[in-house]
Amino acid sequence: MSFLPFAVAAWLFLLGLYGIVASQHLVRTIICLAVVQSSTYVLLLGVGYVSGGQAPIFADIPQTTKAVDPVAQVLVLVDIVVEATVSALLLALAVQAHKRFGSLDPRELRALRD
Amino acid sequence: MSRRARLCLFAPAGAVFALVLIVGMTGLPPFGRYHGVYGRALNGVGVTESHATDLVTALNFDFRAFDTLGEEFILFSSILGVVLILRQLRGERPEPREEEAEEHHFAGASEALRALGLTLVPSMIALGVYIVAHGQLTPGGGFQGGIVLAAAPLALFIAGRYMRMKVLAPQMLIEVGEALGAAAYALIGLGGLIFAGVFFKNFVGLGIAGQLLSGGQIPIASVAVSLEVSGAFLVGWTQFFDQALLIRRGGR
Numbered sequence: 394m395s396f397l398p399f400a401v402a403a404w405l406f407l408l409g410l411y412g413i414v415a416s417q418h419l420v421r422t423i424i425c426l427a428v429v430q431s432s433t434y435v436l437l438l439g440v441g442y443v444s445g446g447q448a449p450i451f452a453d454i455p456q457t458t459k460a461v462d463p464v465a466q467v468l469v470l471v472d473i474v475v476e477a478t479v480s481a482l483l484l485a486l487a488v489q490a491h492k493r494f495g496s497l498d499p500r501e502l503r504a505l506r507d
Numbered sequence: 508m509s510r511r512a513r514l515c516l517f518a519p520a521g522a523v524f525a526l527v528l529i530v531g532m533t534g535l536p537p538f539g540r541y542h543g544v545y546g547r548a549l550n551g552v553g554v555t556e557s558h559a560t561d562l563v564t565a566l567n568f569d570f571r572a573f574d575t576l577g578e579e580f581i582l583f584s585s586i587l588g589v590v591l592i593l594r595q596l597r598g599e600r601p602e603p604r605e606e607e608a609e610e611h612h613f614a615g616a617s618e619a620l621r622a623l624g625l626t627l628v629p630s631m632i633a634l635g636v637y638i639v640a641h642g643q644l645t646p647g648g649g650f651q652g653g654i655v656l657a658a659a660p661l662a663l664f665i666a667g668r669y670m671r672m673k674v675l676a677p678q679m680l681i682e683v684g685e686a687l688g689a690a691a692y693a694l695i696g697l698g699g700l701i702f703a704g705v706f707f708k709n710f711v712g713l714g715i716a717g718q719l720l721s722g723g724q725i726p727i728a729s730v731a732v733s734l735e736v737s738g739a740f741l742v743g744w745t746q747f748f749d750q751a752l753l754i755r756r757g758g759r
Contacts, residue, residue, distance in 0.1 A: 450645060
Protein backbone atom coordinates (compact mmCIF):
# COMPACT_ATOMS: atom_id res chain seq x y z
CA MET A 394 0.00 0.00 0.00
CA SER A 395 2.78 2.38 0.80
CA PHE A 396 4.27 2.06 -2.68
CA LEU A 397 1.05 2.03 -4.72
CA PRO A 398 0.71 5.77 -5.57
CA PHE A 399 4.30 5.91 -6.81
CA ALA A 400 3.74 2.76 -8.85
CA VAL A 401 0.66 4.39 -10.39
CA ALA A 402 2.73 7.44 -11.29
CA ALA A 403 5.42 5.31 -12.90
CA TRP A 404 2.81 3.27 -14.77
CA LEU A 405 1.07 6.39 -16.11
CA PHE A 406 4.40 7.83 -17.20
CA LEU A 407 5.41 4.71 -19.10
CA LEU A 408 1.95 4.31 -20.60
CA GLY A 409 1.93 7.87 -21.87
CA LEU A 410 5.45 7.50 -23.21
CA TYR A 411 4.46 4.37 -25.10
CA GLY A 412 1.45 6.21 -26.48
CA ILE A 413 3.65 9.02 -27.76
CA VAL A 414 6.06 6.60 -29.42
CA ALA A 415 3.41 4.37 -30.99
CA SER A 416 0.88 6.98 -32.02
CA GLN A 417 -0.07 7.60 -35.61
CA HIS A 418 -2.19 10.64 -35.03
CA LEU A 419 -0.95 13.99 -33.80
CA VAL A 420 -3.87 14.64 -31.47
CA ARG A 421 -3.33 11.27 -29.81
CA THR A 422 0.32 12.19 -29.29
CA ILE A 423 -0.71 15.42 -27.59
CA ILE A 424 -3.16 13.66 -25.29
CA CYS A 425 -0.55 11.07 -24.36
CA LEU A 426 1.76 13.94 -23.44
CA ALA A 427 -1.00 15.15 -21.11
CA VAL A 428 -1.10 11.67 -19.56
CA VAL A 429 2.67 11.82 -18.95
CA GLN A 430 2.26 15.21 -17.28
CA SER A 431 -0.58 13.87 -15.14
CA SER A 432 1.72 11.17 -13.82
CA THR A 433 3.95 13.87 -12.37
CA TYR A 434 0.97 15.33 -10.52
CA VAL A 435 0.23 11.95 -8.98
CA LEU A 436 3.86 11.65 -7.91
CA LEU A 437 3.98 15.14 -6.39
CA LEU A 438 0.75 14.73 -4.49
CA GLY A 439 1.77 11.26 -3.36
CA VAL A 440 5.05 12.59 -1.99
CA GLY A 441 3.32 15.39 -0.13
CA TYR A 442 0.70 13.26 1.57
CA VAL A 443 0.67 12.96 5.36
CA SER A 444 -1.36 10.01 6.63
CA GLY A 445 -4.30 11.19 8.67
CA GLY A 446 -3.86 14.72 7.39
CA GLN A 447 -6.64 17.06 6.36
CA ALA A 448 -6.58 19.47 3.43
CA PRO A 449 -4.54 22.61 4.27
CA ILE A 450 -7.72 24.72 4.48
CA PHE A 451 -8.18 25.97 8.03
CA ALA A 452 -11.53 27.69 7.55
CA ASP A 453 -13.43 25.32 9.81
CA ILE A 454 -10.77 23.21 11.53
CA PRO A 455 -8.38 24.40 14.22
CA GLN A 456 -5.01 25.57 13.07
CA THR A 457 -3.16 22.80 14.84
CA THR A 458 -4.86 20.00 12.86
CA LYS A 459 -2.44 17.77 11.00
CA ALA A 460 -2.62 18.76 7.34
CA VAL A 461 -0.99 17.55 4.14
CA ASP A 462 1.78 19.48 2.48
CA PRO A 463 0.42 22.63 0.77
CA VAL A 464 3.56 23.26 -1.28
CA ALA A 465 3.06 20.10 -3.34
CA GLN A 466 -0.48 21.26 -4.15
CA VAL A 467 0.75 24.67 -5.28
CA LEU A 468 3.34 23.00 -7.52
CA VAL A 469 0.66 20.79 -9.07
CA LEU A 470 -1.55 23.85 -9.65
CA VAL A 471 1.22 25.58 -11.57
CA ASP A 472 1.89 22.33 -13.41
CA ILE A 473 -1.70 22.05 -14.60
CA VAL A 474 -1.62 25.57 -16.03
CA VAL A 475 1.61 24.75 -17.84
CA GLU A 476 0.06 21.54 -19.22
CA ALA A 477 -2.88 23.52 -20.59
CA THR A 478 -0.61 26.01 -22.30
CA VAL A 479 1.65 23.34 -23.80
CA SER A 480 -1.38 21.45 -25.13
CA ALA A 481 -2.77 24.67 -26.62
CA LEU A 482 0.45 25.43 -28.47
CA LEU A 483 0.84 21.87 -29.75
CA LEU A 484 -2.77 21.73 -30.93
CA ALA A 485 -2.31 25.01 -32.78
CA LEU A 486 0.71 23.49 -34.51
CA ALA A 487 -1.38 20.42 -35.34
CA VAL A 488 -4.08 22.61 -36.91
CA GLN A 489 -1.54 24.30 -39.15
CA ALA A 490 0.09 20.96 -39.98
CA HIS A 491 -3.27 19.63 -41.07
CA LYS A 492 -3.85 22.65 -43.25
CA ARG A 493 -0.43 22.31 -44.83
CA PHE A 494 -0.23 18.54 -45.33
CA GLY A 495 -3.86 17.49 -45.34
CA SER A 496 -3.41 14.80 -42.70
CA LEU A 497 -2.52 14.42 -39.04
CA ASP A 498 -0.45 11.26 -39.46
CA PRO A 499 3.13 11.94 -38.34
CA ARG A 500 4.42 9.88 -41.25
CA GLU A 501 2.81 12.29 -43.70
CA LEU A 502 4.54 15.31 -42.24
CA ARG A 503 7.50 15.43 -44.53
CA ALA A 504 9.80 18.43 -44.65
CA LEU A 505 8.62 21.16 -46.94
CA ARG A 506 9.72 19.98 -50.30
CA ASP A 507 8.69 22.80 -52.55
CA MET B 508 11.38 5.68 -39.27
CA SER B 509 8.62 3.14 -39.36
CA ARG B 510 6.39 2.46 -36.41
CA ARG B 511 7.84 -1.00 -35.91
CA ALA B 512 11.40 0.34 -35.81
CA ARG B 513 10.34 2.98 -33.31
CA LEU B 514 8.74 0.40 -31.04
CA CYS B 515 11.76 -1.92 -31.28
CA LEU B 516 13.95 0.98 -30.23
CA PHE B 517 11.58 1.96 -27.45
CA ALA B 518 11.22 -1.51 -25.91
CA PRO B 519 14.71 -1.89 -24.37
CA ALA B 520 15.00 1.82 -23.60
CA GLY B 521 11.60 1.79 -21.97
CA ALA B 522 12.42 -1.30 -19.93
CA VAL B 523 15.65 0.21 -18.63
CA PHE B 524 13.86 3.47 -17.85
CA ALA B 525 11.08 1.65 -16.01
CA LEU B 526 13.68 -0.17 -13.93
CA VAL B 527 15.47 3.05 -13.04
CA LEU B 528 12.11 4.68 -12.18
CA ILE B 529 11.03 1.87 -9.86
CA VAL B 530 14.41 1.62 -8.17
CA GLY B 531 14.50 5.37 -7.71
CA MET B 532 11.04 5.50 -6.24
CA THR B 533 11.85 2.92 -3.59
CA GLY B 534 14.19 5.55 -2.19
CA LEU B 535 11.30 7.85 -1.43
CA PRO B 536 9.86 7.93 2.10
CA PRO B 537 6.85 5.61 2.39
CA PHE B 538 3.51 7.02 1.27
CA GLY B 539 2.05 9.11 4.08
CA ARG B 540 5.28 9.79 5.96
CA TYR B 541 6.38 13.03 4.45
CA HIS B 542 9.48 14.53 6.03
CA GLY B 543 9.40 17.99 4.50
CA VAL B 544 9.98 20.81 6.93
CA TYR B 545 8.83 23.66 4.69
CA GLY B 546 5.29 22.35 4.35
CA ARG B 547 4.93 21.66 8.05
CA ALA B 548 6.24 25.11 8.98
CA LEU B 549 3.80 26.73 6.57
CA ASN B 550 0.90 24.73 7.98
CA GLY B 551 1.83 26.00 11.43
CA VAL B 552 2.28 29.70 10.73
CA GLY B 553 0.42 30.20 7.46
CA VAL B 554 -2.86 31.43 8.87
CA THR B 555 -1.32 33.78 11.43
CA GLU B 556 1.16 35.22 8.94
CA SER B 557 -1.22 35.90 6.08
CA HIS B 558 -4.66 35.97 7.77
CA ALA B 559 -6.00 33.70 5.03
CA THR B 560 -7.50 30.31 5.86
CA ASP B 561 -6.93 28.74 2.45
CA LEU B 562 -3.23 27.99 2.62
CA VAL B 563 -2.93 26.85 -1.01
CA THR B 564 -4.12 30.24 -2.29
CA ALA B 565 -2.08 32.02 0.38
CA LEU B 566 0.99 30.19 -0.89
CA ASN B 567 0.11 31.04 -4.46
CA PHE B 568 -0.41 34.76 -3.97
CA ASP B 569 1.50 35.66 -0.83
CA PHE B 570 4.32 33.34 0.20
CA ARG B 571 5.25 32.16 -3.27
CA ALA B 572 3.78 35.01 -5.26
CA PHE B 573 6.90 35.27 -7.39
CA ASP B 574 6.35 31.77 -8.81
CA THR B 575 2.81 32.74 -9.73
CA LEU B 576 4.18 35.73 -11.64
CA GLY B 577 6.26 33.37 -13.73
CA GLU B 578 3.33 31.01 -14.23
CA GLU B 579 1.05 33.85 -15.31
CA PHE B 580 3.50 34.97 -17.91
CA ILE B 581 3.95 31.41 -19.13
CA LEU B 582 0.21 31.42 -19.84
CA PHE B 583 0.37 34.87 -21.40
CA SER B 584 3.22 34.10 -23.75
CA SER B 585 1.88 30.71 -24.78
CA ILE B 586 -1.46 32.23 -25.77
CA LEU B 587 0.56 34.83 -27.67
CA GLY B 588 2.18 31.91 -29.46
CA VAL B 589 -1.20 30.34 -30.24
CA VAL B 590 -2.47 33.62 -31.72
CA LEU B 591 0.70 33.88 -33.78
CA ILE B 592 0.53 30.31 -35.06
CA LEU B 593 -3.18 30.50 -35.93
CA ARG B 594 -3.03 33.92 -37.52
CA GLN B 595 -4.65 34.52 -40.84
CA LEU B 596 -2.14 33.49 -43.48
CA ARG B 597 -1.72 34.81 -46.97
CA GLY B 598 -4.39 33.20 -49.09
CA GLU B 599 -7.00 32.85 -46.38
CA ARG B 600 -9.93 35.04 -45.74
CA PRO B 601 -12.30 35.21 -42.79
CA GLU B 602 -15.90 34.40 -43.58
CA PRO B 603 -17.85 36.45 -41.10
CA ARG B 604 -21.22 35.98 -42.74
CA GLU B 605 -23.70 35.51 -39.95
CA GLU B 606 -25.72 32.81 -41.65
CA GLU B 607 -22.83 30.54 -42.47
CA ALA B 608 -21.35 30.69 -38.98
CA GLU B 609 -24.74 30.09 -37.39
CA GLU B 610 -25.14 26.95 -39.44
CA HIS B 611 -22.15 25.34 -37.77
CA HIS B 612 -24.22 23.96 -34.97
CA PHE B 613 -23.35 20.86 -33.11
CA ALA B 614 -25.20 18.09 -34.85
CA GLY B 615 -28.38 17.97 -32.83
CA ALA B 616 -28.10 21.24 -30.95
CA SER B 617 -31.68 20.98 -29.89
CA GLU B 618 -33.86 23.67 -28.40
CA ALA B 619 -33.30 22.10 -24.99
CA LEU B 620 -29.53 22.56 -25.38
CA ARG B 621 -30.02 26.18 -26.38
CA ALA B 622 -32.23 26.83 -23.37
CA LEU B 623 -29.69 25.11 -21.13
CA GLY B 624 -26.92 27.25 -22.58
CA LEU B 625 -28.92 30.37 -21.81
CA THR B 626 -29.32 29.38 -18.17
CA LEU B 627 -25.73 28.20 -17.84
CA VAL B 628 -24.13 31.50 -18.77
CA PRO B 629 -25.25 33.61 -15.78
CA SER B 630 -24.89 30.68 -13.38
CA MET B 631 -21.29 30.07 -14.43
CA ILE B 632 -20.44 33.75 -14.23
CA ALA B 633 -21.88 33.89 -10.73
CA LEU B 634 -20.05 30.72 -9.70
CA GLY B 635 -16.79 32.04 -11.17
CA VAL B 636 -17.05 35.35 -9.34
CA TYR B 637 -17.84 33.49 -6.10
CA ILE B 638 -14.82 31.20 -6.45
CA VAL B 639 -12.52 34.12 -7.23
CA ALA B 640 -13.81 36.23 -4.35
CA HIS B 641 -13.55 33.46 -1.74
CA GLY B 642 -10.10 32.23 -2.73
CA GLN B 643 -8.53 33.22 0.54
CA LEU B 644 -11.17 31.42 2.64
CA THR B 645 -12.04 28.16 0.88
CA PRO B 646 -10.54 26.23 -2.03
CA GLY B 647 -10.54 28.49 -5.05
CA GLY B 648 -8.81 31.64 -6.09
CA GLY B 649 -7.78 33.40 -9.24
CA PHE B 650 -6.84 30.42 -11.43
CA GLN B 651 -9.77 28.20 -10.58
CA GLY B 652 -12.36 30.99 -10.78
CA GLY B 653 -10.80 32.33 -13.96
CA ILE B 654 -11.34 29.04 -15.74
CA VAL B 655 -14.99 28.91 -14.68
CA LEU B 656 -15.45 32.49 -15.90
CA ALA B 657 -13.81 31.61 -19.21
CA ALA B 658 -16.13 28.66 -19.67
CA ALA B 659 -19.26 30.80 -19.32
CA PRO B 660 -19.22 32.15 -22.92
CA LEU B 661 -18.30 28.62 -24.00
CA ALA B 662 -21.81 27.54 -23.00
CA LEU B 663 -23.06 29.75 -25.80
CA PHE B 664 -20.82 27.97 -28.28
CA ILE B 665 -22.10 24.61 -27.08
CA ALA B 666 -25.64 25.83 -27.62
CA GLY B 667 -24.71 26.41 -31.24
CA ARG B 668 -24.41 30.19 -31.20
CA TYR B 669 -20.81 31.02 -31.97
CA MET B 670 -21.42 34.56 -33.13
CA ARG B 671 -23.32 35.27 -29.90
CA MET B 672 -20.30 34.00 -27.98
CA LYS B 673 -18.22 36.59 -29.82
CA VAL B 674 -20.71 39.22 -28.71
CA LEU B 675 -20.41 38.14 -25.06
CA ALA B 676 -16.62 37.87 -25.27
CA PRO B 677 -15.51 40.28 -28.00
CA GLN B 678 -11.94 40.07 -29.20
CA MET B 679 -10.90 43.52 -27.99
CA LEU B 680 -12.38 43.01 -24.53
CA ILE B 681 -10.75 39.65 -23.82
CA GLU B 682 -7.37 40.75 -25.16
CA VAL B 683 -7.39 43.95 -23.11
CA GLY B 684 -8.65 42.06 -20.06
CA GLU B 685 -5.87 39.51 -20.34
CA ALA B 686 -3.17 42.16 -20.67
CA LEU B 687 -4.64 44.22 -17.83
CA GLY B 688 -4.72 41.19 -15.55
CA ALA B 689 -1.10 40.31 -16.23
CA ALA B 690 0.01 43.93 -15.75
CA ALA B 691 -2.04 44.31 -12.56
CA TYR B 692 -0.38 41.26 -11.02
CA ALA B 693 3.08 42.59 -11.81
CA LEU B 694 2.06 45.97 -10.38
CA ILE B 695 1.01 44.28 -7.13
CA GLY B 696 4.55 42.98 -6.86
CA LEU B 697 5.93 46.42 -7.52
CA GLY B 698 3.60 47.78 -4.86
CA GLY B 699 5.19 45.40 -2.40
CA LEU B 700 8.59 46.69 -3.46
CA ILE B 701 7.60 50.35 -3.13
CA PHE B 702 5.49 50.26 0.03
CA ALA B 703 6.98 47.38 2.00
CA GLY B 704 10.51 47.14 0.71
CA VAL B 705 10.33 43.62 -0.74
CA PHE B 706 8.96 42.57 -4.13
CA PHE B 707 5.56 40.93 -3.55
CA LYS B 708 5.62 41.46 0.20
CA ASN B 709 2.10 41.96 1.48
CA PHE B 710 1.60 45.72 1.78
CA VAL B 711 -2.19 45.82 2.05
CA GLY B 712 -3.80 45.65 5.50
CA LEU B 713 -4.22 42.00 6.42
CA GLY B 714 -7.75 42.02 7.83
CA ILE B 715 -9.30 39.36 10.04
CA ALA B 716 -8.90 35.73 9.04
CA GLY B 717 -12.24 34.26 8.03
CA GLN B 718 -13.78 37.42 6.67
CA LEU B 719 -14.17 38.06 2.98
CA LEU B 720 -11.61 40.87 2.72
CA SER B 721 -8.74 39.13 4.46
CA GLY B 722 -5.31 38.08 3.38
CA GLY B 723 -4.10 41.50 2.29
CA GLN B 724 -3.13 41.38 -1.34
CA ILE B 725 -4.61 37.89 -1.91
CA PRO B 726 -8.11 39.00 -3.07
CA ILE B 727 -6.58 41.70 -5.29
CA ALA B 728 -4.17 39.20 -6.82
CA SER B 729 -7.04 36.73 -7.28
CA VAL B 730 -9.02 39.28 -9.28
CA ALA B 731 -6.02 40.19 -11.43
CA VAL B 732 -5.17 36.55 -12.11
CA SER B 733 -8.79 35.65 -12.87
CA LEU B 734 -8.92 38.46 -15.46
CA GLU B 735 -5.73 37.20 -17.02
CA VAL B 736 -6.62 33.52 -17.03
CA SER B 737 -10.16 33.96 -18.38
CA GLY B 738 -8.93 36.39 -21.02
CA ALA B 739 -6.09 34.10 -22.05
CA PHE B 740 -8.23 30.99 -22.42
CA LEU B 741 -11.00 32.85 -24.26
CA VAL B 742 -8.46 34.30 -26.68
CA GLY B 743 -7.00 30.84 -27.25
CA TRP B 744 -10.38 29.19 -27.78
CA THR B 745 -11.50 31.99 -30.12
CA GLN B 746 -8.46 31.35 -32.30
CA PHE B 747 -9.32 27.65 -32.59
CA PHE B 748 -13.00 28.32 -33.26
CA ASP B 749 -12.15 30.90 -35.90
CA GLN B 750 -9.95 28.38 -37.61
CA ALA B 751 -12.65 25.74 -37.50
CA LEU B 752 -15.64 27.87 -38.39
CA LEU B 753 -14.67 31.09 -40.07
CA ILE B 754 -11.37 31.01 -41.92
CA ARG B 755 -11.61 29.70 -45.44
CA ARG B 756 -8.98 29.01 -48.02
CA GLY B 757 -9.28 30.94 -51.19
CA GLY B 758 -7.96 34.00 -52.90
CA ARG B 759 -9.53 37.35 -53.34
